[in-house]
Amino acid sequence: MNPFVDNDLESDETPQLIQIKTLHNNDPHLSLISKKIFKSNNNRIVMLTGAGISCNAGIPDFRSATGLYNAVRKQYPHLLIKSGQDLFDISLFRDEDSIAAFASFMEKLYSCTCKARPTETHKFIALLRDKQKLLRCYTQNIDGLESLLNLQSSTDSEFDLNVIKGFRKIWNNLDIIKLHGDLNSLCCTKCYTSTKWTNSNITQFKNGELPNCSKCERANNDRINRGKRSLGKCGVLRPNIVLYGENHPSGEVIAKGLHIDVTSTYPDIFIIMGTSLKVDGVKKLVKQMSKRVHDRNGIVILVNKTDLPLSTWKGVIDYHIKTNCDQWVEFLKKQEPTFFNSSTISESHPKLLGVVKRELKQTQIPQSPPATPAKERSPTLCIPSKHKNSLPLTPTSDYEGSCKKSYYSPKRVRKSSPLKKKHDSKYHLSPSYNKRGTSLTTGVAIRTRSATALLEKLQKEATDAVQ
Structure with a gap:
């Protein structure tokens, strides 16, 4: 069955x-x-x-009479190119003539690719x-x-x-x-730097030449200017593709991803x-x-x-x-x-949906953050004006110098008296904090009442003495 x-x-x-x-x-x-x-x-x-x-x-094949294979074979008749596959073989790098045929063929193929749809x-x-x-x-x-x-x-x-962490997430996207490989980019045969095609590179490929790698040339010139030995012959640029007979530069990466697709x-x-x-x-x-x-x-x-x-x-x-x-x-x-x-957009790929949602979210973000609301000030001690000059200064303590200061609190300035006048006759106490951050308002109130009682006692004794 x-x-x-x-x-x-x-x-x-x-x-x-x-x-x-x-x-x-x-x-x-x-x-x-x-x-x-x-x-x-x-x-x-x-x-x-x-x-x-x-x-x-719109890309010509390699087998027809007007294909790229026959065009290159007519341009280089002395080379032993038996099939289109020979134009993608690493053995073409064995001498200058075969390299010229390879470069000319790649330029023709790249030009056709740019026009293809x-x-x-x-x-x-x-x-x-x-x-x-x-x-x-x-x-x-x-x-x-x-x-x-x-x-x-x-x-x-x-x-x-080519990373250890997050490989599966990157691969799944x-x-x-x-x-x-990809014909639309070039890579150096020595330092493996990837770069794009330029008009100058296209001209050199068309003439059967492989351009020198500019990065290798700069590194070599820098060493010579510093008085060091030359690195030797610079690398050349070739299409970033895998040829027959050479190891795949990303073979391990693709094998790792294929294992994920096959097993997971x-x-x-x-x-x-x-x-x-x-x-x-x-x-x-x-x-x-x-x-x-x-x-x-x-x-x-x-x-x-x-x-x-x-x-x-x-x-x-x-x-x-x-x-x-x-x-x-x-x-x-x-x-x-x-x-x-x-x-529809609802049916599109999750990755595309993520891009759309991210763009919509960015358009909804305000240009500047809202202003921080003003912090409410704690009430302070207020007394009637007629008693303002009759009270002694509030005793100070060692804890005031060791109080924890908040980043958002204004800088504390010692004044002659923490007492302030307000429009009503109520007393309000300014909050104080000890080393542990607990309120000492109760302690301030006790000391204030003790000073007031002492003053009244002294005034009464003075009156009795006069009588």
Whole structure:
């Protein structure tokens, strides 16, 4: 029994790779695929894309008579370039002629990439992100067309990814994982500094030259000016892509993130588009993700024109749709027009929602904080004017010099008397505090009454003496 299809398509055969050569509305397998993708609101989709999704973007292929491969081969006929793959091989750096061919080819490819626009397949990936169905999209492409649709890619955060704390959070915020780098930036072969293309760099690449790294040159000149030995030959700038035959500079980071996706996430559908699955690392990725999807009774779909060896992919891929990627997306649009036509901000990606909410919150923040309300002053001791000059000074104590001063309280100034006149005849006592911060108002009142009683006693004795 096949656990990867619905009951109406089940059979007693073992799981096999079902090939679909034409797109028909009444095809039961295509209907099942559409049902799996669109009908369930909880489906999480993982994607893997290759050069096939960019064929309609305006980037020439490597095999046609007018393709980039033949253009470079005509420009450098003495070089042994047998296929387009040879133009992405690290062995091109073996001599000056092959380096010139590599630089010229990269300039042509970059110029075509700058003019390219996202295809219907790229827009389909962005729509899945907006509908919160896209878990991750791994791509073998280096054109960077996904960034034109605001899809967050790994090359934007590669240095942030190489951390111990918070790696999972950073990884989960990525939409696109670029397995082979990004043509839209350059990196130094020595110090690995990343930089953008400039008009000067484009001219040098077009002439078959790799520009020197300005950072390496500055560091070398600084050492010479300080009287130190030169660092030797400076590094050169090359596109920030991974070539055949070299180690992946971010291989450990991608492997760590892939382990999270395989072990900690719950994908239901794995869609592979525009790749013939010939790279060893990609083969391993497909088999690992396929096992994870099948553990959840999900399906694995391949959309590509080229044939596959059935013995290799039987039990790994469930459906092989042998058609153009954009044609399949157009077919899905006709089957589920509501899904493609409705896209609101409430349905968008959580990361985009967070940006919108943060912007709205910032617009509501007042330009300046409100003024601090004035602090109410404590009542002070007030006596009638007729008794003001008849009382002795309030005795002082050692505790006054050691009182704790509050940051918000005004500076204490010793006066001749803490007594103040007020409009009424009531007595108000100024609060005092001891070393522990407790009120000493009661103590002040006792001392004031004692002084008053002593004065009255002295006046009475003086009167008696006169009599």
